[in-house]
Amino acid sequence: METLDRAINDYAAGVFLRYFRQGTLAGAESPHLDHARDLDLLRAHWALSEPVRTFLSYVLTHRHEAQSLLQFVKRTDDAVARGRIDARGTMLARRISGHPSLVVYEEPVRSFNTGPNQVVAWVVQTASTYAARLFAVQPTGSAYAGLVEETMTDVTAVKRLDALREVLKSVSVHRRPGPGALRDAARSRRMIYRLAIAAYDTLARIEAGDEEALRSVLQSTLIGPLEQWRRFELAVGLGIGEALAAETGEPINLALLGKTSGAPVISCGRYDIFWQGGGGLFTAPALEPSEERLEAALAAYGMNLAADRPDLVITDRLAGQAKGIVEVKYLAGDTANARFREAAGQIVRYARGYAPEAGIDNLIRASLVALNRSAPALLDESAAAPHAVDFEGLTDGRLRLWVRERLLAPPA
Numbered sequence: 001m002e003t004l005d006r007a008i009n010d011y012a013a014g015v016f017l018r019y020f021r022q023g024t025l026a027g028a029e030s031p032h033l034d035h036a037r038d039l040d041l042l043r044a045h046w047a048l049s050e051p052v053r054t055f056l057s058y059v060l061t062h063r064h065e066a067q068s069l070l071q072f073v074k075r076t077d078d079a080v081a082r083g084r085i086d087a088r089g090t091m092l093a094r095r096i097s098g099h100p101s102l103v104v105y106e107e108p109v110r111s112f113n114t115g116p117n118q119v120v121a122w123v124v125q126t127a128s129t130y131a132a133r134l135f136a137v138q139p140t141g142s143a144y145a146g147l148v149e150e151t152m153t154d155v156t157a158v159k160r161l162d163a164l165r166e167v168l169k170s171v172s173v174h175r176r177p178g179p180g181a182l183r184d185a186a187r188s189r190r191m192i193y194r195l196a197i198a199a200y201d202t203l204a205r206i207e208a209g210d211e212e213a214l215r216s217v218l219q220s221t222l223i224g225p226l227e228q229w230r231r232f233e234l235a236v237g238l239g240i241g242e243a244l245a246a247e248t249g250e251p252i253n254l255a256l257l258g259k260t261s262g263a264p265v266i267s268c269g270r271y272d273i274f275w276q277g278g279g280g281l282f283t284a285p286a287l288e289p290s291e292e293r294l295e296a297a298l299a300a301y302g303m304n305l306a307a308d309r310p311d312l313v314i315t316d317r318l319a320g321q322a323k324g325i326v327e328v329k330y331l332a333g334d335t336a337n338a339r340f341r342e343a344a345g346q347i348v349r350y351a352r353g354y355a356p357e358a359g360i361d362n363l364i365r366a367s368l369v370a371l372n373r374s375a376p377a378l379l380d381e382s383a384a385a386p387h388a389v390d391f392e393g394l395t396d397g398r399l400r401l402w403v404r405e406r407l408l409a410p411p412a
Contacts, residue, residue, distance in 0.1 A: 271314060
């Protein structure tokens, strides 16, 4: 089971990058990502990662070493200050010389725009930029917020150090260190340079798609839902989105989870996938006799009928209708058959609220039951029954086959 859980976490990594709700560390051993789509978020995760945090912590605990990066020369000039102004020296110089615009200042001889110092400054500035971007999209209650705040606190403290406060303002985050600066930092025996180049190299490897670098960063930063069954639901949603993209040729868009309530979590062309919400298309059907009796029994206790909802709903945005209902079941103690019966019953019940009477059978046929393992085999393809798939079916072609032959197929 642990191996399967790790595989689910890896498969849903692209969604977890955007999971800005309460959660816990999920990690990833072989993350399933779209490098071009996820790159900016991966850079943000780099800003929270161990190499960056170790570098920032070292700078803060060895402030004397950061101060020694600069060598200052006292200079006097007319109305120009290329460094920190010496207020006392300026006042004395003006009184002695009678020159009203004379300025005495300490000019840094070693610049942060060249050499190994540039690597230090660039890592600090880049980590600050990407951590701030990630923090800006965090809603209240996001588990990522704590990680981001810790990094932001360290970055802010480093940027306030006397040795770095002024010079960092002149460093452009878009101007990367050149080969010479990187080579000098890598060859240096000073720990501050060695940690800076380690953080820089980690980012460069992430940008190149290096699997080991991605694994090392995401193991300490990737957060997913608290419950494994929720993680599996998101993995199934991602699998459906990717199958839709493969069948329609349209790009897939993953939403930030937690920013907007009731919005689709995944979109592909005209199709939206809603998680724990119906996209506003559900109309409560008339109660059946057994439901009426249950409603009356609960009313005697001041209770209402439970208003449950599908795990996933695929909708056609242009047609304004539901295309398929997905029930996801994570097997822990029950048998696969028991959970499948439960899911099939839910789909039949939900279908009454998503389709008119004449279209209920077609909607059920276009629906899906996803189990993490041991999905039953469908014996009668012509029956008004949902399709079944397990986790392996997300990657071996069975899910895409369901999308092609049932979800996107015209009604019978």
